[in-house]
Amino acid sequence: MFKIVSKKMFSEKVACFEVEAPLIAQSRKAGHFVIVRLDEKGERIPLTIADADTEKGTITLVVQAVGASSTRINALNVGDELADVVGPLGHATDIQKYGTVICCGGGVGVAPLLPIVKAMHEAGNRVIVVLAARTKDLIILEDEMHANSDEVLIMTDDGSYGQKGVITVGVEQVIQREHVDKCVCIGPTIMMKFVALLTKKYEVPTIVSLNTIMVDGTGMCGACRVTVGGKTKFVCVDGPEFDAAEVNFDEMMSRMRAYRAEETEAMNNLING
Amino acid sequence: MTLEEIKALRNEPWREELRKSMSPKDRGAIERVKMPELTPEYRVTTFTEEVQQGLSREQAVLEAKRCLDCADPSCMKGCPVGINIPTFIKNIERENFDEAIKTIKKTSSLPAVCGRVCPQEKQCEGVCIKVKMKQKPVAIGYLERFAADYERESGQMKAPECAPKNGKKVCAVGSGPSSLAFAADMAKFGYEVTVFEALHDIGGVLKYGIPEFRLPNSVVEAEINTLRNMGVNFVPDVIVGKTISYDQIHEMGFDGIFVGSGAGLPRFMNIPGENLIGVMSSNEYLTRINLMGAGRGQGYDTPVLKGKNVVVCGGGNTAMDSARTAKRMGAETVTLVYRRSVNELPARAEEVHHAMEEGIDFHVLHNPIEYIADENGRVKEAVLQVMELGEPDASGRRSPVPVEGKTETIPADLVIVAIGVSPNPIIPSAFKGLEISRRGTIVVGEETMQSAVSDVFAGGDIVRGGATVILAMGDGRRAAGSMHEYLSK
Numbered sequence: 097m098f099k100i101v102s103k104k105m106f107s108e109k110v111a112c113f114e115v116e117a118p119l120i121a122q123s124r125k126a127g128h129f130v131i132v133r134l135d136e137k138g139e140r141i142p143l144t145i146a147d148a149d150t151e152k153g154t155i156t157l158v159v160q161a162v163g164a165s166s167t168r169i170n171a172l173n174v175g176d177e178l179a180d181v182v183g184p185l186g187h188a189t190d191i192q193k194y195g196t197v198i199c200c201g202g203g204v205g206v207a208p209l210l211p212i213v214k215a216m217h218e219a220g221n222r223v224i225v226v227l228a229a230r231t232k233d234l235i236i237l238e239d240e241m242h243a244n245s246d247e248v249l250i251m252t253d254d255g256s257y258g259q260k261g262v263i264t265v266g267v268e269q270v271i272q273r274e275h276v277d278k279c280v281c282i283g284p285t286i287m288m289k290f291v292a293l294l295t296k297k298y299e300v301p302t303i304v305s306l307n308t309i310m311v312d313g314t315g316m317c318g319a320c321r322v323t324v325g326g327k328t329k330f331v332c333v334d335g336p337e338f339d340a341a342e343v344n345f346d347e348m349m350s351r352m353r354a355y356r357a358e359e360t361e362a363m364n365n366l367i368n369g
Numbered sequence: 370m371t372l373e374e375i376k377a378l379r380n381e382p383w384r385e386e387l388r389k390s391m392s393p394k395d396r397g398a399i400e401r402v403k404m405p406e407l408t409p410e411y412r413v414t415t416f417t418e419e420v421q422q423g424l425s426r427e428q429a430v431l432e433a434k435r436c437l438d439c440a441d442p443s444c445m446k447g448c449p450v451g452i453n454i455p456t457f458i459k460n461i462e463r464e465n466f467d468e469a470i471k472t473i474k475k476t477s478s479l480p481a482v483c484g485r486v487c488p489q490e491k492q493c494e495g496v497c498i499k500v501k502m503k504q505k506p507v508a509i510g511y512l513e514r515f516a517a518d519y520e521r522e523s524g525q526m527k528a529p530e531c532a533p534k535n536g537k538k539v540c541a542v543g544s545g546p547s548s549l550a551f552a553a554d555m556a557k558f559g560y561e562v563t564v565f566e567a568l569h570d571i572g573g574v575l576k577y578g579i580p581e582f583r584l585p586n587s588v589v590e591a592e593i594n595t596l597r598n599m600g601v602n603f604v605p606d607v608i609v610g611k612t613i614s615y616d617q618i619h620e621m622g623f624d625g626i627f628v629g630s631g632a633g634l635p636r637f638m639n640i641p642g643e644n645l646i647g648v649m650s651s652n653e654y655l656t657r658i659n660l661m662g663a664g665r666g667q668g669y670d671t672p673v674l675k676g677k678n679v680v681v682c683g684g685g686n687t688a689m690d691s692a693r694t695a696k697r698m699g700a701e702t703v704t705l706v707y708r709r710s711v712n713e714l715p716a717r718a719e720e721v722h723h724a725m726e727e728g729i730d731f732h733v734l735h736n737p738i739e740y741i742a743d744e745n746g747r748v749k750e751a752v753l754q755v756m757e758l759g760e761p762d763a764s765g766r767r768s769p770v771p772v773e774g775k776t777e778t779i780p781a782d783l784v785i786v787a788i789g790v791s792p793n794p795i796i797p798s799a800f801k802g803l804e805i806s807r808r809g810t811i812v813v814g815e816e817t818m819q820s821a822v823s824d825v826f827a828g829g830d831i832v833r834g835g836a837t838v839i840l841a842m843g844d845g846r847r848a849a850g851s852m853h854e855y856l857s858k
Contacts, residue, residue, distance in 0.1 A: 119607070119612050119613060120612060123611065123612060123613070123614070133569055137662070137667075137668055137669050137670055138670050139661065139669075139670040139671040139672075140569075140661065140671070163670070164670040165670040168670075179569065180569040180605070180606050181606065182567065182568075182569075182606040182607070182608060182612070183608070183611065183612065184611055184612070185608070185611060311653055311656050311657060311661065311671070312567075312568060312577075312656060314567050314568075314608060314633070314793070314795065315633045315634050315793060315794060315795070316577075316632070316633060316634075316635070316652050316656070316790075316793070317635065317649075317650060317652045317653035317656055318634065318635045318637070318649065318650040318652065318653055319649065319653045321637075321644060322644075323644060328637060328639070328643070328644065330634060333633075333634070333794055333795070347644055350645075350646060350746035351644065351646060351746075353646070353745075353746070354646040354647075354674065354747075355672045355674070358672030358673075358674075359672065361672075362670060362672060365668070
């Protein structure tokens with residue numbers, strides 16, 4: 097059992113947990129993810145690790161309530177336990193001194209972006225963070241990003257905070273302003289798709305971290321497969337990070353919708369008890 | 370077990386008397402027992418009720434009488450774990466069921482599992498003397514299952530005797546059949562054994578892969594509990610090579626590591642449309658339903674896609690399991706597409722028979738070449754290439770060749786690909802110094818099961834690339850024997 101030691105709501109549907117998992121806290125690196133199962137009836141869901149504290153033996157997970165299991169997880173409180181947390185899974189981010197690095201993201205993708213921002217900054221890169229959200233209340237981890245980067249740009253769809261506009265507007269401003277050696281993007285699939293198109297145009301090598309549907313997370317089921325460079329890859333063992341220019345995002349978006357009807361039904365059952 | 374030991378047991382007075390109590394001719398006149406089964410109509414409505422109901426006491430004793438108790442029992446040579454088959458069968462005949470199960474447990478740690486899932490027709494029963502005599506072989510598998518079930522249902526499951534603790538610690542990676550067999554033998558030798566499992570449940574393929582209508586979870590759980598009673602420690606949610614490293618395992622005080630991490634990446638065919646919604650591996654399909662409880666109407670969060678017209682690709686046990694599961698999930702039609710003919714199907718004969726009884730449509734000599742999507746990106750049709758049998762290939766089977774220009778398109782809103790798996794890549798990439806084959810398997814000594822890293826042994830699918838439960842168990846046993854020797858030096 098894995099105990100929750102702290103909980104913070106980032107927004108109505110997004111919660112941030114610190115969970116006791118000493119072995120994972122010790123072995124994880126930026127870019128790794130875990131599989132979490134709430135209880136006997138819960139689904140196995142992949143969650144990227146947002147942070148870890150080796151002294152306390154905890155890892156930080158940011159959970160967005162989308163399906164039945166994640167909704168039930170977000171209802172947990174300090175002292176409650178998760179039945180299973182397994183990892184770290186996937187390959188760690190390739191951290192090097194690239195020069196100037198844009199780290200951009202939106203939604204809960206901002207959480208796993210944080211350790212990459214930290215590691216890139218510690219490796220001596222000039223790190224520019226671009227965060228995007230629909231509106232001001234949905235911008236998360238801004239202070240942490242400020243503390244670990246050279247600059248933070250905020251973009252909101254409604255202009256309620258930072259600049260008005262989508263993520264690509266902010267990223268393009270930076271690329272036009274200065275030379276960028278590397279871009280890392282984590283967010284909704286559609287966001288990553290458009291960042292990939294933009295950075296391809298400017299020939300900025302870009303990494304995306306994919307959060308596909310998974311069951312076991314160890315390479316056994318193949319639910320997470322995506323086409324990268326014309327070849328089928330498994331996000332859980334070949335990823336989760338891939339060269340953005342090579343990813344078939346349209347196929348990925350279609351596959352992400354595979355269980356939409358079932359998810360809706362499960363949510364209705366949850367709400368109606 | 371040496372030939373002398375086998376002979377000594379055979380020469381015990383009770384056994385000689387039993388042999389003489391009935392003539393071989395009379396034994397030969399008894400018909401092979403028929404296993405009681407649920408009707409096909411009923412069983413496709415239930416996930417958890419076992420198709421085969423097990424022999425009654427009377428049936429088992431009568432079947433045991435069919436065994437001639439040969440001086441040189443060929444059946445034993447057909448058993449990958451070397452069970453003393455005549456001894457356990459003759460104990461059933463004299464109705465000493467305790468002694469029967471004790472005999473089996475000397476060499477097999479999972480008798481209730483093996484009695485259900487071993488391909489007996491290719492092993493013990495395939496080489497039974499009666500086959501040479503043009504009779505039906507003794508139903509060894511049924512009898513093994515009877516002995517194991519008798520013990521479990523009596524509520525008096527006994528853990529086999531273990532040697533006093535020798536103060537050494539070993540661990541197994543993965544908790545499938547090879548690791549369980551390894552753990553049982555090492556515990557018997559006196560080691561402190563820990564089994565690390567990546568998933569949340571113990572049992573590996575016995576839990577996530579084989580459906581309950583063929584192997585109930587309660588049966589698997591009971592056998593695992595016997596291991597727990599022998600002192601084996603099971604730790605779920607740990608991925609060796611990720612959660613803990615090779616070095617950390619040594620820091621934890623383990624002297625030897627057995628890798629039974631099993632099958633990994635499911636194979637696909639790399640044909641157009643294979644990544645459409647509704648096309649998935651058998652591993653995914655079966656794991657969702659068996660391990661995660663999807664689609665079983667009991668409030669589990671994990672979903673699974675249901676299909677009206679399900680196509681299953683492949684001809685092995687996993688293909689049969691997938692097809693029969695799809696039927697139970699309410700599919701209107703389930704079509705099994707296999708590129709060779711019925712005679713080449715690699716699945717257990719009984720599973721093929723059961724699948725046919727349950728109304729699975731066997732579309733043999735066909736091979737999928739493309740899947741076609743509907744407007745939502747979900748598969749709606751499978752295009753099949755018609756095949757014919759050509760010359761025998763390296764495996765000795767006649768190889769399938771396409772019939773030029775002949776294809777067929779069938780409706781398919783769910784496609785389950787069950788054409789095999791590649792070995793799990795985690796240990797091969799995490800442990801330095803291992804020799805890895807081109808297929809991704811760990812290379813070990815054939816008899817020793819020892820890898821290029823001297824304290825790492827391996828067996829099962831991670832070594833064979835794809836094997837049966839019993840072959841994996843045989844590997845686990847051999848690895849235990851040779852690791853014991855290695856650590857005793």
